[in-house]
Amino acid sequence: MDVKRRMNDRFKDLEGGLFSAVTKADVGEGVGNFLAAGGANMAWADPFYPDPSVPESAKKAMMEALESGTVSHYVMPIGDLALRKALAEKISRRTGLPIDPSRNVIVSPGSDSGLLFSMMPFIEEGDEIMIPDPSYPSNFLNAKLLGAKAVPVPLYEEDGYQPRMEEFEKRLTPKTKMVLISHPNNPTTTVFRKEKLEELAAFIVKNDLILVSDQAFEDHIYDGIEFAAPCTLPGMWERTLTVCSISKGLGLSGFRIGYIYADDHIMDVLYGAAVNVLGASNTLASIGAVAAVRDEAFLKSNYERLLRRRDLAYEILSEIPGVTMKPSESGILSWLNVSALGTSAEVADYIRDHANIMVNQGTPYGAQGEGHIRIVTACFANDEEAAGRFRDIKRALTELAKEKGIC
Amino acid sequence: MDVKRRMNDRFKDLEGGLFSAVTKADVGEGVGNFLAAGGANMAWADPFYPDPSVPESAKKAMMEALESGTVSHYVMPIGDLALRKALAEKISRRTGLPIDPSRNVIVSPGSDSGLLFSMMPFIEEGDEIMIPDPSYPSNFLNAKLLGAKAVPVPLYEEDGYQPRMEEFEKRLTPKTKMVLISHPNNPTTTVFRKEKLEELAAFIVKNDLILVSDQAFEDHIYDGIEFAAPCTLPGMWERTLTVCSISKGLGLSGFRIGYIYADDHIMDVLYGAAVNVLGASNTLASIGAVAAVRDEAFLKSNYERLLRRRDLAYEILSEIPGVTMKPSESGILSWLNVSALGTSAEVADYIRDHANIMVNQGTPYGAQGEGHIRIVTACFANDEEAAGRFRDIKRALTELAKEKGIC
Known part of the structure; x- marks a missing residue:
């Protein structure tokens, strides 16, 4: 029996990664397998992941x-x-x-x-x-x-x-x-x-x-x-x-x-x-x-940590040759225009393969996301650890920029 | 603006208790208010409620x-x-x-x-x-x-x-x-x-x-x-x-x-x-x-407690004049035919008003639920406390049976 025959058009073409690969970082077992193999996940909008952060x-x-x-x-x-x-x-x-x-x-x-x-x-x-x-x-x-x-x-x-x-x-x-x-x-x-x-x-x-x-x-x-x-x-x-x-x-x-x-x-x-x-x-x-x-002190300290992190991410990532970005206006993310370096899939895959870090391709966010990647720059509790990852990404993309003859 | 005008037929007639009373025990603030006023809730399928039961x-x-x-x-x-x-x-x-x-x-x-x-x-x-x-x-x-x-x-x-x-x-x-x-x-x-x-x-x-x-x-x-x-x-x-x-x-x-x-x-x-x-x-x-x-001992002890409770509920509730019921085949509930005493709403309301206990009317469970009530007989961790509630229900319904000239 082909059970999809009895499904509606809203659902029947969805793929959860069991019969073909999916690229979205929150579908199926993908991130779990990547983490189990020693990769770092900066693709989930989860501040301070994976470090302790319960107040x-x-x-x-x-x-x-x-x-x-x-x-x-x-x-x-x-x-x-x-x-x-x-x-x-x-x-x-x-x-x-x-x-x-x-x-x-x-x-x-x-x-x-x-x-x-x-x-x-x-x-x-x-x-x-x-x-x-x-x-x-x-x-x-x-x-x-x-x-x-x-x-x-x-x-x-x-x-x-x-x-x-x-x-x-x-x-x-x-x-x-x-x-x-x-x-x-x-x-x-x-x-x-x-x-x-x-x-x-x-x-x-x-x-x-x-x-x-x-x-x-x-x-x-x-x-x-x-x-x-x-x-x-x-x-x-x-x-x-x-x-x-x-x-x-x-x-x-x-x-x-x-x-x-x-x-x-x-x-x-x-x-x-x-x-x-x-x-x-x-x-x-x-x-x-x-x-x-109700924990005002916690809210204030979180705000300060995330603002500092925003600045740190911008400082390192905006220097990457071929990348353009603005300081984030809010939250825990950075949004990078990487179109000079390749498609969003190519650049995200390059980061995964050369820095062992999972970031988000821009295309799941819509047609305007092509040529962009999203990085959850609030990952890791410690600023130095986060900065290390930003530098890993910078190093990888600088390589890629060289391959592309940009620098 | 009447916002319901923009809602679909699936949802627009739903009522959550804000503009008219609802009878279902899991809708809106009803149970919360009843509990705050000192009532006992035996209408939620939640074993041992409200007592400690985390293994x-x-x-x-x-x-x-x-x-x-x-x-x-x-x-x-x-x-x-x-x-x-x-x-x-x-x-x-x-x-x-x-x-x-x-x-x-x-x-x-x-x-x-x-x-x-x-x-x-x-x-x-x-x-x-x-x-x-x-x-x-x-x-x-x-x-x-x-x-x-x-x-x-x-x-x-x-x-x-x-x-x-x-x-x-x-x-x-x-x-x-x-x-x-x-x-x-x-x-x-x-x-x-x-x-x-x-x-x-x-x-x-x-x-x-x-x-x-x-x-x-x-x-x-x-x-x-x-x-x-x-x-x-x-x-x-x-x-x-x-x-x-x-x-x-x-x-x-x-x-x-x-x-x-x-x-x-x-x-x-x-x-x-x-x-x-x-x-x-x-x-x-x-x-x-x-x-x-994975806690086999906990599962076994829970089973034994719930079986004992099933028997206790049957022993007390089946003796109520005008009530017919069978020993439960499974789980944490008792299902009583109270049709000799009134409609399901009348009997549930009577229990609420005379025993200060919320039980479920049978009608939300379908047309065949008329003349029945559901009681979550696994409520309360202590058998004696539960038995006390069963006796409160028995007392109230025996009153009702007298009013109806059944005994």
Whole structure:
């Protein structure tokens, strides 16, 4: 029996690496095998990976809870109330919005499932979703998995990857239902500027669209750039789902705690499907997350470490012949234009083969990702160790530049 | 703006309790509020709730991992390899099937999201899914959320809730795509007998259907009843997705570790969408789960405790005037026919109001659930405490029976 015959068109062509090689670093067993063979993974957006980074505050709260033995039990499918309270306070502080932990917040086991869940109530077969290109690969695939058409809207390097509204305007059709952004943008680290977001918001309101705003990287914005949450812009609260997590900002990816916040008319529907789509989030991690979210000293120290790391990455990587890049505007990533050295696949493979480091090809992030690579420059706790890897990459790509006659 | 106008028909009528009361015990804030007011929750399928029940083996492994501080980091979206190995061994031991941890197993953050994920690759708008009635409420709603039509297939109390094949046969249409069973069945605790499953398997193979078998309760089967995994029956391996968890069998609901096992042609597709649909499972819980799954002494002691509890529940609850029930065939639940006392809602409300205990109404489990209630009789670690609650329920319902003139 060919079981794919009974599958739908959304899923049946997916490949998980069992019958042919896949290049995405988060699919199948690929990274695991690479690590087992002694390689270094700088392809997962997981700050300080693989080194210790659980804050003492969370560790203490979790040790006590684990000792008590009651973390075997469920929290509510919409999320532990203490955690929703801590998150509501954080969101209110940041946005100025009055967030009710029992009406506006839902916890998800990581923001990936939260992202898909936030799209599910809206998407019908044939709907179109506008997605900036480049952006997070799942944004494009999620559209397909829900039966929609992903409509990539190019961002241009010469614009600093800020959106051009005419690119949205000219792709609008009667089937357009949603705009889906990662803000700050993954992989470019771009913080969409408030005036650009205001234009985008006006477009969304005018055309009666829904916005899903993936803000996984919102916690670390550099150089005094203003971060505006789209849900705070005129007319947007009632039509925006904001998806966040503690993976990047708190460096707690392994906890699998994400959250969505939105108007209660939207949230009522998510609450009604929570047990079906999400189940519930991990109880012990919820306890740790409450402590970490409230740990101001930890948040401050993480910010300082990541800012320092951003500078260090730029300092070393921007000197590579044939590479152009800008200092990252946010987060834990660096986005390199390597088009002078080869395709994104060629350059990533070269780094893998000559520096034993896995980085991300740019192409899974969209057509605009060709000629680029993404490096998770926040990997490794120790700056010197990270710098060593940056120099390994520099050394390898300098070789490649010589082969190409660039230097 | 009425945001529901932009939602699809699958989701827009869902209610999460924010604008009207909902009765399902896992929706919204309902149970939390009831607990905060001093009530007892025997409506969540969470063994020994709310008492300590993490085994020492898992606690020790988790303490060490937490102390190391590296549990902040991701495991692979398809699941931690050590956990997949432990699960593959368990599945192989139970089924006799050769299970490859890198080709046949995927870990999900609990079996709820695993259940939905296992259906997603197959379901197209308008497909029909045959679902025994009564069964787990999510089975029916999941069909709707994916755009399919749930086709309830009645099980009858007088058959001991074993399937009647003619009820399947007469509901078959060209749109039938899938059969979805909970086995053992939730809420009836029924272990579908091997000869019945063979008939069902023949029907599924003959009509080229897919089977999703939710086996969340498979770990505790009583009275020497044989448990057959449908995927082991002729022609079924290539078309069956088996969904399990450690929530019921190991009593570790709060860990949120579920898993799916299937043929690698199915699994390749699930691996390809894992990061989108699941994200990844919790790292620390994965470490704890490896220890718990391999802890034979813990599994044995849990089994003995739950068997004793099953007997205790039957002894007390079956004596209630107006109640008929059978000893549970499996798991942690008791299923009571209370139709002589009122509707399922009336009786559940009466228990809530007169015994301060939340139990499940039968109706969310399907039309055949009317006149029944489900009680999670494995709640509370201590048998005497549980017995006290059973007696509270008995006392309340005996009152009700008197009101109704039954005794």
